[in-house]
Amino acid sequence: MKPLLPNSPMPARAARVMAGADFLIVLFGALPAFCWLNDAPELGLLTSFLMPCGIALTGIGENALLGEPPQ
């Protein structure tokens, strides 16, 4: 994983939390497309509503674990 800024090493715990968050964001983001492509439009619709909530909760959870980033 790349550091947050050049020459600033990312602490191992932060890297682990961010990798986990990345996985969840990609998972929530890919779910609707997966359902639509597999001929499950109703499930696709449901996951389309779940996707933004899931992504946002993941991000807010990441901030809770690592602290709010500088504005």
Next chain:
Amino acid sequence: MTHARAVFLMILVTLLWSIAGVVTRHLEAARSFEVTFWRSLFNALALTVALTWLRGPALWRGVARWPRALWLSGICWAVMFTAFMVAITLTTVANVLVTMAIGPLVTALFARIFLHHRLPARTWSAIAIAGLGIAWMFGREAQAGVSLAGTLVALAVPLAAAVNWTILQHGNREDAESAQDMLPAVWIGALLSALVTLPLAWPLMASAHDLGLLALLGSVQLAIPCLLVVRLARELPAPEIALLALLEVVFGVAWAWIGAGETPSPATLTGGTLVLAALVGNEALALRRR
């Protein structure tokens, strides 16, 4: 330039951007890819003149040495130009503009995933609210049996914009000297878009009336505001530009409503309100923290 003048010019930029939908609705014979072809071609021609005037003829002698990031950015611009016009011929202007409005939030998400820029809670909340707005619009249209093709094509615009920004940020991080004038990327995009859509547009059907309107789109709706906004980026902070840019959605929907009788559906109005509220909240909080 004073702040008030910069704000006035930014509002003018959004007014110019917003005429695309209503002008497209008044075309007589040109359809789909042909509309894209002519608009991109006129845009490329207008930018050729403008860039030669602004940067001098020496700019073109260095084309072969333009950095890779500029060409990649040009491809993204080509996708944006093409997808926008194709989408507008497939669905309502309001649907396209609301879908495009999520651009800043998609960009923030891409920055988080690919550049590991952490996002504040306000941006995560805005992503959730705007995402729900788009899902609501999609869902209601899917239930009503309306084709989602136009909205899906329109989604390519904020996605390409996010890829564009991420490529540029990545390039700038690796090599600070590569942070440079990106106007030629817009020119590359217009040229590529015209080249790619020409075979799909054949045989050309546009009347003289259509060509007049498409020349207006390529120059007044696209080239002039692009040049202006690059200049204004030096005068106004990014959140303020993003906030003012939202006026394009309001103006664009209003023009299509007044000038082409295209009443937005209740689902689009609800979804659009959610998207705009999320963006305004996010940018207003960003401005307050400055």
